[in-house]
Amino acid sequence: MDISQLGEFGLIQRIKENLDTPAPGLVRGIGDDAAVFESPSGMEIVITCDAQVEGVHFLTQFMTPEQIGRKAAAINISDIAAMGARPTFMLVSLGLPKTTPVSFVDGLYKGFREECGSFGIAIIGGNMAQCPERAFIDITLLGQVEKGRALYRSTARPRDLVAVSGALGGSAAGLALLLNPEIQVDEEVRKAVFQAHVCPKPKVDLGRLLSVSGLVTAALDVSDGAAQDLGHICEESKIGATLRADKIPLSPSCQAVAQALGRDPLEFALFGGEDYELLFTFPEANKAGLEFRLADSGFAMTIIGRMEPGEPVVRITDPAGKDWNTHAAGWNHFQG
Ligand SMILES: [Mg+2]
Numbered sequence: 001m002d003i004s005q006l007g008e009f010g011l012i013q014r015i016k017e018n019l020d021t022p023a024p025g026l027v028r029g030i031g032d033d034a035a036v037f038e039s040p041s042g043m044e045i046v047i048t049c050d051a052q053v054e055g056v057h058f059l060t061q062f063m064t065p066e067q068i069g070r071k072a073a074a075i076n077i078s079d080i081a082a083m084g085a086r087p088t089f090m091l092v093s094l095g096l097p098k099t100t101p102v103s104f105v106d107g108l109y110k111g112f113r114e115e116c117g118s119f120g121i122a123i124i125g126g127n128m129a130q131c132p133e134r135a136f137i138d139i140t141l142l143g144q145v146e147k148g149r150a151l152y153r154s155t156a157r158p159r160d161l162v163a164v165s166g167a168l169g170g171s172a173a174g175l176a177l178l179l180n181p182e183i184q185v186d187e188e189v190r191k192a193v194f195q196a197h198v199c200p201k202p203k204v205d206l207g208r209l210l211s212v213s214g215l216v217t218a219a220l221d222v223s224d225g226a227a228q229d230l231g232h233i234c235e236e237s238k239i240g241a242t243l244r245a246d247k248i249p250l251s252p253s254c255q256a257v258a259q260a261l262g263r264d265p266l267e268f269a270l271f272g273g274e275d276y277e278l279l280f281t282f283p284e285a286n287k288a289g290l291e292f293r294l295a296d297s298g299f300a301m302t303i304i305g306r307m308e309p310g311e312p313v314v315r316i317t318d319p320a321g322k323d324w325n326t327h328a329a330g331w332n333h334f335q336g
Pocket residue numbers: 078079082220221222223
C-alpha cells in the first residue's frame with residue numbers, strides 16, 4: 001500500500017495513534033492547529049531544525065526507514081546537546097512522493113519514537129506535504145536549559161584549550177566503506193564504522209554536564225568535521241585556533257578502513273564530519289576540575305588544540321610540524 005491510498009488524513013491518524021503518550025509540560029499535542037506546552041520558569045527554550053533530503057543526506061539503498069528516522073532525530077538531538085540543553089519536544093515535517101509505501105512512513109516513525117524515547121522527547125506535531133521526486137524530513141526540536149547556562153560558539157577566549165569528547169572519523173570511514181563495498185575489511189570493523197555512520201549517539205548527558213559545570217567557555221557538536229567545526233567557533237568567537245593533528249583521537253576501526261582504502265585516517269577525522277561528538281573550549285585553569293567531573297560521570301575528553309589570539313583561522317599542525325590550511329577542505333553543503 002502506498003500513501004496515496006491512505007490519504008493525508010488517514011496517514012496522520014495512523015501516526016497519531018502511535019504517538020498519543022502524555023509528556024511532562026505538554027498541554028496539547030497532535031490533533032489541533034498547533035501544539036501547546038508550558039514554559040518552565042527559570043529555563044530558556046532552545047530550538048533547532050534540520051532538513052534531510054533523500055539522495056543528499058540519506059540513501060534509501062543503504063539505510064532502512066527506521067535507521068533514517070533515528071538518524072534524522074539524532075542529528076537534531078545532538079544540536080540541542082551541544083547547547084548544553086535537555087531536548088523536550090519534536091515536530092516533524094515530511095515531504096513524500098505519492099508512491100511512497102506506507103511502510104516507509106511507519107519505519108521512519110518507529111525510528112523517531114526509538115530515538116526520542118531514549119531521551120524522553122515527545123513528538124507533539126508536524127506536517128505532511130506531497131513532494132514529487134524525493135522524500136525530505138524536516139525536524140524541529142525544542143529543548144530547555146537553565147537561564148544563562150546555554151553553551152555558545154561565540155564565547156571561546158584566546159589560550160583556551162580545545163577538547164573533543166571521543167574518537168573522530170568513524171562516521172566518514174563508514175560512508176567511505178558504503179561507497180566502496182568491494183573494499184575488504186574485518187566484519188567487526190565494517191560493523192563499527194557502519195554503526196558510527198548510521199546510528200550516531202547524541203551526547204545529551206555530556207552536554208548537560210558541561211553546561212552545569214560552568215567550566216566550559218564554548219561548545220558545538222562535530223557535524224561538519226573537527227577542522228571545519230572548530231572554524232565555526234573561531235568565526236563566532238573572532239579568534240584563531242591551532243589544532244594538533246597528531247592529538248586527534250582515532251578509533252581503531254577508522255584507522256583500519258583508512259588503511260584498506262589507502263587514505264589518511266586524519267582525513268576522515270578532520271574533514272569527514274557526522275561524528276556528533278562534542279567539541280568544547282575551556283581555560284587551562286579549569287582542566288583538572290573538568291577532567292574530574294567528566295571521569296566521575298564516565299566521560300572522557302582529549303585535548304586537541306588551543307584557541308589563539310588573531311584572525312579567525314584554524315591552523316592544523318601535522319605530526320611532522322607542517323601547517324595545513326583548513327579553508328580549502330571540509331564538507332561544504334554548496335560545494336561538497
Ligand atoms: Mg551543530
